[in-house]
Amino acid sequence: MSYPIPRDEKARLAALYELALLDTPNEPVFDRITRLAAKLLGVPVATVSLVDAERQWFKSCLGLDVQQMSREVAFCAYPVASSEPLVVENACNDWRFAQNPLVTQPQGIRFYAGIPLKNSHGLVLGTLCVADTRPRVLSTADFKALLDLADIVTDEIQLRERVTCEQKEKEASQRALSKLHHSLEAQIEQRTHELRLVIETAYDGYASLDAQNRVLDWNLAASTMFGWTRDEAVGKPVSTLMLPEGVPAAAESAPVTTQATRRDGGVLPVEIRCKSLALPNRQWRSLFLHDISERQQLERIRDQQAREDVLTKLANRRALDERLPEAMARARRLQKSLAVLFMDLDGFKRVNDTYGHGVGDELLREVAKRLSASARETDLVTRWAGDEFVLVLEGIEPVSVTPLAEKIIRNVEQPLVVGQATLAISTSIGVAMYMPNAPETAQELIKRADVAMYEAKRAGKAQVRVI
Structure with a gap:
């Protein structure tokens, strides 16, 4: 072939x-x-x-x-x-x-x-x-x-x-700085002006420190990052300007991530690289500080997206897998019961087949809003998959679960207008109660709620079944 x-x-x-x-x-x-x-x-x-x-x-x-x-x-x-x-x-x-x-x-x-x-x-x-x-x-x-x-x-x-691409650019910049460090000792006197120009225009903050960690030099990027002008910074200990605990010792051998302080009291996450230099009658250290706040924000966003359903913005199945065992542990510690509600929408496929997936997606988003509105602040509302949702209710008494589930059914049954279409669906809910001393895993608890949901379906839909 x-x-x-x-x-x-x-x-x-x-x-x-x-x-x-x-x-x-x-x-x-x-x-x-x-x-x-x-x-x-x-x-x-x-x-x-x-x-x-x-x-x-x-x-x-x-x-x-x-x-x-x-x-x-x-x-x-x-x-x-x-x-x-x-x-x-x-x-x-x-x-x-x-x-x-x-x-x-x-x-x-x-x-x-x-x-x-x-x-x-x-x-x-x-x-x-x-x-x-x-x-x-x-x-x-x-x-x-x-x-x-x-x-x-x-x-x-x-x-x-x-x-x-950003990582490669960063590595290229670090390689250039490393090369500069290696050549600095032999060429320091004749290349002072060239080095001053490179440091002053560098994207990273730069500080030169003496043996007592007092600032000898301070570039424009450092002034921008920390709020101190060069004239204000020179002669002051680095601990009073940005690093209260001093320069991390590990920064001599590898980049170190830490929290630096700004003049206004704000905190700035930075990555520090440090190089010690010595001449017969002089010792100092070069300190380069890279602002990593944007990188950390990107990492936080990606971590959030990994635990958030793209369509409904509810917590997703991964988040449920992480948080349900924690909720069960709290239930055991506080000796309070916990309920898992497994929901499946009745008639959702008909909406998709009749009006298309765009309308179906809008319906799922509206159901997510109604479930969030029906839940307490301490409850966890997740989209399990497709038109299935799972609610985790902590500290709830068994007698209160069925009335709450029936209220959710009534909320879901309220008509929804999307464009020219008026949609009407219902939901079937299976409930599994978790008692503090029960020898049950999180997956077993969800499975039990799933089985109860199918019993509700077989009973005529828009029903609640508790097992």
Whole structure:
């Protein structure tokens, strides 16, 4: 077999390797997308694929027991080459794939849909794809949903691309500074003016310290970062200007992250590099301080996004997995009961089928708002998956749970107007009570609530069942 090669293959592969995603462990941000794609489209296989020189490697893979496959047989080679989405309704009728071993094998691929994943320069690095062992027709709504999910993956890839670029620029800057340090002792006298110019225009704050940690020199970036002019800083101990505990000893051997203080009393996160220099009659240290507040903000945002549902802004399943065991531990310590409510919307599929996924998404956002409004400040409201939600109610008495659940059902049943459509759905709720001395894990507790929810469904929907 053969496969098409993009005209920009060399640049495409260079960008792929620069991203450094190949052969890395699974990550929740990608696994959530494949799970959501499989559930939304009702397919057994969904992957986030990166197409290497001779292989297709899966960053996230649902429904396959392999981590990679030859590019010779990969369907994804075609959307990568064309830079356009590819939909194959029945691979047996497509001359490109009819003899492909992935098709001819028992229970082989029949349906395939792949969306290219591009970096910020438009180079295709891989695909978000779904597959099935039976032929099928991809609806317009499903195709748009797949495009939306691919956009989320693309945003994540491009974010990492920017972070990688920033890191490389930082490393290049540090290498330049390190080179400067090594040559400083031998050339200090004849290059004073040149060094002064470099330091004064540097992005990082710079301070030169004597043996008693008093400031000998102070650049413009340091003045901007900490609020002290050069004239005000020179001669003062560094502990009174920005580092109350002094210069960390470890900064001599590796960059050290710490909190510095500003003149106005504010706190600034910085990364410090320190180099000691000595001449026969003089000793001093060069101190470089890099403002990392933007980097830490980016890390906080990414950490928040990893625990937040993209659509509803509720806590997601990962957050629930982390916080439910903590809630159970508090229940045991305080000897108070806890309730887990597992909810599934009744009639949500009908809304999607009738009005499309855009209206369905708006409905899910509204349900999320109503659940948050119904919950107490101490309760945890999460989106489990699709149209399923889980509430964790701490310190609630068993007799209070059913009235609260019935109130939630009434709130969800209130009609919602989206455009010209008036939507009416309900919800079925399963409740599992956790008693402080029960030998039960968090997953077992959620499973019990899930079983109760299905009992509520079988009882006629818009019901509450407590087990």
